[in-house]
Amino acid sequence: MTYTILGRCQRTGRVGIGIATFSITVGRYCWGVKSNVGVTVSQAFANERNNALALRLLTQGFTARAVLQQLMDNDPYAEYRQIGVIDRTGMAVAHTGPKTRGWSGHVVGENYVAFGNGLMGPEIADAIAKGFLAEPESDLEHRLLMGIEAGRDAGGQGTRERPKTERSAALRVYSTDTFADIDLRVDLHETAVDELRRVWSYFKPYEPYYRHRERNPRGAMGQEEFMKTLQAAE
Amino acid sequence: MTFSIIARCPHTGRLGLGIATFSIGSGGRCEGIQAGVGICKTQAFTNRGNDPLAIELMAQGHTPAHVMKMLEQNDPDHAYRQIAIIDRDGNGIGHSGSGTRPWSGHHVGKGYVAFGNVLAGPQVLEGICAGFEKDPDTLLEFRILAALEGGRNSGGQVGADGHLTERSAAIRVVADPDYPDIDVRVDLHDDAIVELRRVLEEFKRYEVFYRDRGRDPSTAITQDEFVRRLEGRA
Numbered sequence: 001m002t003y004t005i006l007g008r009c010q011r012t013g014r015v016g017i018g019i020a021t022f023s024i025t026v027g028r029y030c031w032g033v034k035s036n037v038g039v040t041v042s043q044a045f046a047n048e049r050n051n052a053l054a055l056r057l058l059t060q061g062f063t064a065r066a067v068l069q070q071l072m073d074n075d076p077y078a079e080y081r082q083i084g085v086i087d088r089t090g091m092a093v094a095h096t097g098p099k100t101r102g103w104s105g106h107v108v109g110e111n112y113v114a115f116g117n118g119l120m121g122p123e124i125a126d127a128i129a130k131g132f133l134a135e136p137e138s139d140l141e142h143r144l145l146m147g148i149e150a151g152r153d154a155g156g157q158g159t160r161e162r163p164k165t166e167r168s169a170a171l172r173v174y175s176t177d178t179f180a181d182i183d184l185r186v187d188l189h190e191t192a193v194d195e196l197r198r199v200w201s202y203f204k205p206y207e208p209y210y211r212h213r214e215r216n217p218r219g220a221m222g223q224e225e226f227m228k229t230l231q232a233a234e
Numbered sequence: 235m236t237f238s239i240i241a242r243c244p245h246t247g248r249l250g251l252g253i254a255t256f257s258i259g260s261g262g263r264c265e266g267i268q269a270g271v272g273i274c275k276t277q278a279f280t281n282r283g284n285d286p287l288a289i290e291l292m293a294q295g296h297t298p299a300h301v302m303k304m305l306e307q308n309d310p311d312h313a314y315r316q317i318a319i320i321d322r323d324g325n326g327i328g329h330s331g332s333g334t335r336p337w338s339g340h341h342v343g344k345g346y347v348a349f350g351n352v353l354a355g356p357q358v359l360e361g362i363c364a365g366f367e368k369d370p371d372t373l374l375e376f377r378i379l380a381a382l383e384g385g386r387n388s389g390g391q392v393g394a395d396g397h398l399t400e401r402s403a404a405i406r407v408v409a410d411p412d413y414p415d416i417d418v419r420v421d422l423h424d425d426a427i428v429e430l431r432r433v434l435e436e437f438k439r440y441e442v443f444y445r446d447r448g449r450d451p452s453t454a455i456t457q458d459e460f461v462r463r464l465e466g467r468a
Binding site: 001024028031044046047051052053080099150159172178179182183185186187198213214217219 | 256257285342419451454
């Protein structure tokens, strides 16, 4: 039981993951994203090697479709896996194995994959896609967060009789660097999507400060001083 | 303002990194760890490009000492960085640039490097080392957690306006090149090391279940059932 949005920004080529689930520490499974290469997540009964393999194949130049086919050919339990892949051109593909549990499925379009398992129904995947597509001009991290929030608001995981909360969530975006542009996580919480929004809102004004002091350490203000400027601006 | 440890388990060769800091989302800036290769962590006025670059260089066969030299040649602001590197054999080196904020320093021990800046004083570094050395036969993730707790209990971070709490913390341990063994994070919390212990201890209860259901989904019980069994045992 997990719901996820993989996205690529049409304007900038940035790629990223938004994910929420009942399982704990889901960010641990979100290493399948790389600048100028693409993004992938394997979930449901996740094959722990898929993400690394898919990134290597994408790096070598295979299309998203070819990568997905290779992952399935490589795995005796492919019917238990749910996999999404987007390559650097924006080609997006997904696989939802018939043996994943609960309502399980995906919605795929150019530059995005909305997918999940153990969900209330198809309306959840539709809502995630709609949330992601709502503001195409916004920053990718914002769009990914809108996607998973829409999935939560539509009912999220479980059944109508037995809904399931999100205990962990993560948001990761890569741009052109060898390191993550945005990388935020909630590993164990009663309402992890709410908490991820709180962390993101809190982090957002710090992000340009952190970036600036890294690139221009000479004369950079201390974090205590920076926080006073934040407070003064409020 | 950060205190960290990078280490190699002498029994298993697993590599691990622990970090705690006043800054938010610090676990999102810890890309430099690769099984079978080594670890590099840059902090203070960090250079985000350093860690992925250092991993590439170690993978090519360069020693930590040589990697450190190349990082210096590559960065006009090297004096503002604090950097620790160890290789897969546990050979370590540290650099605490003259431009990092006091108290700043590092200690290269057997199979590990402890380092921090904007600390209460050298006793914090001693606390990290003592925490790590306390129980050398336990799992690396718990040795790293004990190191962070040792640093916190010895005074932690002290900035311009006095003591600074840990608002984020993270531990990553790798054994396999394709996925992390342990990857737990707290991105925004009033007492992040306390919360990190809670998350790690909870994850350890799920660790084998999560691993095995991915490796052989055909025999996996549901997470609902697993949680019921956990609670029944508690």
